[in-house]
Amino acid sequence: MSRSFLRLEITGLVSLILALVSLAMIPAIGSAEMAPPASAVSANQNQISDDAQIRQLTAQWFAAWSPGGGSMDWDSMGRLFVQEPNQLLVFDDAGDTVAVLNSWEDYRTTWEPFMGQLAEWRIEPEGEIRVMVEGDLATTVFTLTGGGVDQENNTIKFRQHGTHIWRRIEDRWAIVHEHLTTDS
Numbered sequence: 454m455s456r457s458f459l460r461l462e463i464t465g466l467v468s469l470i471l472a473l474v475s476l477a478m479i480p481a482i483g484s485a486e487m488a489p490p491a492s493a494v495s496a497n498q499n500q501i502s503d504d505a506q507i508r509q510l511t512a513q514w515f516a517a518w519s520p521g522g523g524s525m526d527w528d529s530m531g532r533l534f535v536q537e538p539n540q541l542l543v544f545d546d547a548g549d550t551v552a553v554l555n556s557w558e559d560y561r562t563t564w565e566p567f568m569g570q571l572a573e574w575r576i577e578p579e580g581e582i583r584v585m586v587e588g589d590l591a592t593t594v595f596t597l598t599g600g601g602v603d604q605e606n607n608t609i610k611f612r613q614h615g616t617h618i619w620r621r622i623e624d625r626w627a628i629v630h631e632h633l634t635t636d637s
Contacts, residue, residue: 503586503626507619510626511582511593514617519575519599525568527561534560535620535627543631546613571609574601579612589621596636612636 510533517530534557535541543554547567554560568574576599583594593616600610618630 504584506626507584507591507593515576521575522573531557533628535629541629545633546635570603572602572604575599591619593617
């Protein structure tokens with residue numbers, strides 16, 4: 454018997470065994486449904502927990518960007534972002550310009566003066582916020598609407614499409630990438 458034939462026979466036998474094991478795990482018609490293995494339950498629970506955490510953090514991001522007539526809570530906003538230098542990448546389209554930022558400090562020093570010019574500001578999600586979690590990375594994709602009133606009582610309205618990439622760093626999730634594009 455040649456080695457390639459023997460290798461083919463062993464591969465076929467392994468495939469057959471895996472198929473039979475899979476069939477054996479399918480519950481019989483009318484029987485109680487078989488519970489998934491504990492490892493699958495644990496992984497699924499973590500996935501649900503991570504999904505819920507990312508949704509909660511995204512809601513906090515929306516809330517932080519919606520001070521109403523008050524001032525921004527930059528400390529709360531900062532807790533949502535990675536703090537290490539050169540670990541954050543931001544592309545925020547603010548209409549006429551695109552801010553490219555590489556740190557939380559850049560983010561704050563770019564947007565704090567802008568927010569200081571406003572008498573009122575709110576944003577909210579439009580439609581579904583999509584969340585995808587894979588291991589220590591998560592992505593949120595959303596559309597937001599909002600606006601406010603500047604110090605001269607001019608009304609500002611806008612709509613943006615956004616993406617956040619979150620990374621689990623030790624025991625917390627942090628935004629490592631933000632991309633906001635203004636809808637024209």
